[in-house]
Amino acid sequence: MLTRLPDTHRLGFVAYGRWTREAIESTPWREPEDALRFLDVGQDVTCSVTTTASGSLSTALKPLDIIRVPGLQDLLGHALDDPDSDGTSLAGLDISLGGTTPSGGGGPVADRYRVKPFAQWKQAAPVGSPPLPPVPAVVLPEEAWQGLRMAFSFAGADSDLTLFLTGHDGRVAGDEDFVFYHHPSAADGAARLLGKQPEGPHTVERATVHLSALPEHVRRVAIAINMDVDTGLTCVSLTHAALLMDCATGAAWTFQPPADPNIRAMVVAELYRHTVDNRPAWKLRAIGQGWAEGVDALARAYGVDVE
Incomplete structure (x- = not known):
């Protein structure tokens, strides 16, 4: 610059x-x-x-x-x-x-x-200037239904990838639909965390979602990240954070969560059922909503019973 x-x-x-x-x-x-x-x-x-x-x-x-x-x-x-x-x-x-x-x-x-x-x-900006357009949702190819791969890459402080399998109301049917490090699999393995490992200068946590195998009551899948609760750090401590999603066709989508100093947990993206040309479809969109209180507040927002 x-x-x-x-x-x-x-x-x-x-x-x-x-x-x-x-x-x-x-x-x-x-x-x-x-x-x-x-x-x-x-x-x-x-x-x-x-x-x-x-x-x-x-x-x-x-x-x-x-x-x-x-x-x-x-x-x-x-x-x-x-x-x-x-x-x-x-x-x-x-x-x-x-x-x-x-x-x-x-x-x-x-x-x-x-x-x-x-x-x-x-x-001094012109009155009536149009706001920036929202990031549009994309229709996933049918090949992605059979295996959507996720890789959350980051450096700096420790962070975790979490998934919420929710209904139309945006809430889980039960705590078993909350996928996190203590409960890494849900829906008979249709949504699964694959673990975290170092890759070069970064740490990468991977996950897979088989959309075609999700039960009918699951209408949405929220993909979130949260900081390690023991450190008390916020997302500003993450560096080079990126969520990469791809499928067998080679199609790929990347989301870069902002390093917000006031946020400890954030929903980065969402998968949701939709209808396109009178046919069932899955769409993917960016969210970027955060919670200052961390993963407990995030979980409660999606209906998980946090004691």
Whole structure:
């Protein structure tokens, strides 16, 4: 991320990493806190934004040490920063886009490189701007009914994958429809946790769901993650967290749970029965609903009797 630093008005790198189009487009960008999600949806990300002694995010943008990263110094050296140059510079781009330069001749020229607070930017947004569209549900291929594989990959703190087999009302018919580490199988093995193991720098917990073998009373399958209750940590302690689902056809879907500092358990995605062209179908959609109290509150929300 190349920007003009407020203190010097010079170009500088404040973040670098790798981001996929899928990760960017699948992430909601609605609130100030969402702006920091780019740290979570990227890979090998380094950022100059730090926390203060009180734990709050610093509002100061400082340049990264580009000497330590091969290639960044060369990129910065070739970035056009002179408005009088023959090429298109960032200064000229600011002018062509309007920036904050006044159209009249009176009064002082506003600093077009000033960092604009999110609240001010949002207030100045056009009235009636449409909200970001929700992530659409997808119809699963019939091959996925015979074996939908899941892999929850993460690093940092420990976390667990859990499944809830629910009815139309979103609640389990009994505690036996709650699949977690103490009860890793339900519906005669149609929903099953396969265990957790290290794979390179990450930990991966796998599961399978045979949708065609689920009993008729199961209308939905909620796929959730929860932090280890003994640590008291929240999802912000997870790094590189991703839920990958695929089937025998090679079709795959990836969900990246946000590193929310206030959440200890979260429903990441949901499978649900549907009708498409008058034929039964299963659909998959993203959820992203969290519980600050952790897995106990999550379980109670789905009708599990937690003592």
